[in-house]
Amino acid sequence: MVVDQLDSDEVDRLFAALADPTRRDIVARVLTHETSVSVLAERYAMSFAAVQKHVAVLERAGLVSKRPHGRERLVRGDVDAIRAAARLLDQYEEIWRARIGRIEDILAAPAEGDSR
Amino acid sequence: MSIVESRQDPEALTLTLVAELAAPPARVWQIWSDPRQLEQWWGPPTWPATFERHDVAVGGASRYYMTGPEGQKARGWWRFLALDEPRTLEFEDGFSDESGSPDPQMPTIHVLVELEEAAASTRMTVTSSFATVEQMQQLVQMGMVEGMTEAMGQIDRLLETA
Numbered sequence: 001m002v003v004d005q006l007d008s009d010e011v012d013r014l015f016a017a018l019a020d021p022t023r024r025d026i027v028a029r030v031l032t033h034e035t036s037v038s039v040l041a042e043r044y045a046m047s048f049a050a051v052q053k054h055v056a057v058l059e060r061a062g063l064v065s066k067r068p069h070g071r072e073r074l075v076r077g078d079v080d081a082i083r084a085a086a087r088l089l090d091q092y093e094e095i096w097r098a099r100i101g102r103i104e105d106i107l108a109a110p111a112e113g114d115s116r
Numbered sequence: 117m118s119i120v121e122s123r124q125d126p127e128a129l130t131l132t133l134v135a136e137l138a139a140p141p142a143r144v145w146q147i148w149s150d151p152r153q154l155e156q157w158w159g160p161p162t163w164p165a166t167f168e169r170h171d172v173a174v175g176g177a178s179r180y181y182m183t184g185p186e187g188q189k190a191r192g193w194w195r196f197l198a199l200d201e202p203r204t205l206e207f208e209d210g211f212s213d214e215s216g217s218p219d220p221q222m223p224t225i226h227v228l229v230e231l232e233e234a235a236a237s238t239r240m241t242v243t244s245s246f247a248t249v250e251q252m253q254q255l256v257q258m259g260m261v262e263g264m265t266e267a268m269g270q271i272d273r274l275l276e277t278a
Binding site: 011012014015089090092093096097098099100102103104105106107108 | 119122124129133135138139144153156157158160240242244248249
């Protein structure tokens, strides 16, 4: 699966890239619509260069890719890379969900003394 | 399933789960403090846990192993950092080598358990924190080896934490 194919540096880049709210917002946007850097820049209260920098961080983390389109650069999200990041925390959550399910079973069982 | 809330924070590398359990805090405390009860839920059915030592005191340690389907053993340890019966329990959870000694190369997870009394029930909040992404990945991969099911990727949840 995807997670197994990422080395730790790649995972660090993924999480660092997603640690910023503007970058998360950019990712969410370009997942559904390929968007040019200049259109993105209009949406945030920051300079074109600052937005460009955020896009570059996302690109290095493999979360988005850019392609030239006329005089523009279009940004597009890479769904697989984003899923890989989410999946790490999801899998750990799954471990705990299973544990809590077992705790409930124990609590629901008839009390036959606290120690056996 | 009584899980009422789950929060993943990729920045702080924490997972928080809140569950409503149908028992008072004093009863829920026992499933943590009594090693025989703890063994019944800490490991999955395919990798049951055996706690050889469980010294529930600040600075106290636990030693456990989980036994796999082929008889293989995965060893771990806890160290209690803070205890306030029956309200809070804070410990480190790590891996041990074959001799049972803590393995410094392996990930350590910081676990905070909070038990809050609600009407005839307990609201249990478990917050797990990782030191680094690498540790988290290592642990998750081991968890998968232990027979956990693969969760579906939830892009939205991660992105909504903005």
